Amino acid sequence: MDGDPPLVSSLNSTTVDFDLSPEQQSIRKLAKDFADKEIAPGARERDRGETFPKDVLRKMAPLGLLGGPVPEKYGGIGLDFVSHALVTEEVGRADSSVRTTLSVQISLVEMTILKFGTEEQKQRWLPSLCKGEIIGCFGLTEPEVGSDATKLRTTAKRDGDSWVLRGRKMWISNGSVSKLALVFAQGDPSKEAKGITAFVLERDRQSYGSQALHGKLGLRSSDSSELILDDVRVPDANRLGEIGDGFKIAMTALDSGRYSVAAGAVGVAQACIDASVQYATTRKTFGKPIAGHQLVQELIADMVVETEAARLLVWRAGDLKDKGRPNTRETSIAKLYASEAAQRAADNAIQIHGGYGFSDEFPVERYWRDARVNRLYEGTTQIQKLIIGRFATGIDAIG
Ligand SMILES: Cc1cc2nc3c(=O)[nH]c(=O)nc-3n(C[C@H](O)[C@H](O)[C@H](O)COP(=O)(O)OP(=O)(O)OC[C@H]3O[C@@H](n4cnc5c(N)ncnc54)[C@H](O)[C@@H]3O)c2cc1C
Structure with a gap:
């Protein structure tokens, strides 16, 4: 035609x-x-x-x-x-x-x-x-509720032009240093996911409390806090999206957050390669740099392959985002693969550094500790697999 x-x-x-x-x-x-x-x-x-x-x-x-x-x-x-x-x-x-x-x-x-x-x-x-x-923070997780966010217990009660929020949020990055908190609360438990609403709290006006958490394995210089919502009054003008759209908003936010975690994990993996190549080409055993031993090169080659694969998965998800096309599946694949690959890379990097890898004289032990959380937050590795499996089979096995 x-x-x-x-x-x-x-x-x-x-x-x-x-x-x-x-x-x-x-x-x-x-x-x-x-x-x-x-x-x-x-x-x-x-x-x-x-x-x-x-x-x-x-x-x-x-x-x-x-x-x-x-x-x-x-x-x-x-x-x-x-x-x-x-x-x-x-x-x-x-x-x-x-x-x-x-x-x-x-x-x-x-x-x-x-x-x-x-x-x-x-x-x-x-x-x-x-x-x-x-600085902003994002409060979805609670002391009793993480992966199953539909069950969150923080309540939002309507009172005239305002809402009253009550509950606790756990593991909230930037929580103590934040001046703004995007939080999710249940307004109608009978509706489960569809009862959840999103709110933006401005600390200077809706003073929410926070308690910094210490003793973390990694990410020690990032702030992780409990958020304390003791009858925090929030004007309806601070509601984000429609009443009952909170869960949908949270899941959309996680698609965005997971992409960022995946890209960050590629960065950790690359840092592991850089540190390992540097070390392996200078440290000598048996009369030659350890990079000259085939088993050491194998550790490096594995890191290179997985890092490049992870980077390409991130770029593909980004390309879909740039085109405004659905990308939940591709973002989950990138997040799952990159976070697992970063952990393996960090483990290989410690191996290459021998005993020195066990000390913070070199950065690789920090990479290993910091990489660990990528497999937990913004949806654990198991949750990513269930999202990918749902796309593959059409069956939702999460609940
Ligand atoms: C350093 C750090 C920073 C964080 N920052 C934030 C933040 O800024 N904002 C925020 O809201 N949250 C944040 N979190 C929380 C994080 O997102 C949660 O820890 C994560 O979602 C897992 O929830 P959970 O810890 O309650 O584990 P749970 O949900 O209790 O899961 C425990 C285990 O069970 C597995 N599991 C659960 N359900 C299933 C299932 N259906 N099938 C198979 N396995 C399952 C999980 O994979 C996991 O292995 C942060 C966490 C950490 C450690």
Whole structure:
């Protein structure tokens, strides 16, 4: 028919392009230079002292890196999603604690307000989040409820033009340092998932409490806290999305957060390769650098293959996001694979470093400790497998 493109031409227009654009290369370089100069050097001391990286964030903000994918009109720099992954990988390569802080700020909080907020809410909150004037947190998990978020126990009771929130949130990254909290509460338990509503709390107005958690295996310089909601009164104007849409909003936020975790995990895996190559080419045994022993090269080759595979999975998910296409399955695959690959890479890296790998004289033991949480938060490895399995079989085996 006139006007329809011939089939062959539409086939030819479908390309798989692994080359980054000049803009993507330049934002990657900016993030890499910043990570090498401003993030990596202090990572060990922050880890030892459980010091929240506020100085790093202060330096990142003017570069626009605290609001990467948020459009410029709301204070971000309008990065495409592949670029967002490139930046997140570089930050994750240097320090997973900083990367976690950023993942929550950008992918869970800013992107969720961007997607579900009214114009007034976006204007009100996004510019100060993107500039780093306020830190945000995302409160879904509770002391009794993690994977099964439909069962959350924090309640939201309507009272005139306000809501009264009561409950506890557990393991909330950025919780103690936050000035803004995106939280989820149950307004009608009889409706289960459909009774959950999302709210944005501004600490200066709806004072919620927090208690920092200590003694973590890794991510020691990121803040993890319990949030305390003791009858916190929230105006209805701070409701995000429709009443009862909270669970849907939380799951959409996790699609965004998982992508960021996956990119950060690729960064950890790359850091493990870099440290291992450096060490293996200088440390000598039996008269030659250990990189010259085939079994050591095998450890490195395994890391390289899995890191590249993980990176490509992240880029594919990002490409779908950039095209506005469904990507829950692809994001889960990337998150699952990258987080497991990062853990294996960190384990190989310690092996290559021998006894020194067991000490924080070298960064690889921190990579190993920090990589562990990627398999837990934003949906555990088991939950990712169940999401992927549901797409494969059509059967929901999560519940
Ligand atoms: C450092 C850190 C930071 C975090 N930051 C945040 C944050 O900012 N905001 C937030 O809301 N949460 C955060 N979390 C919480 C995190 O998302 C949860 O820990 C995670 O979702 C798992 O929930 P859970 O710990 O309650 O484990 P549970 O849900 O109790 O699961 C325990 C085990 O059972 C398995 N399991 C559960 N259900 C199934 C099933 N159906 N089939 C098979 N296996 C199953 C799990 O995979 C896991 O192995 C953070 C956690 C940590 C450790």
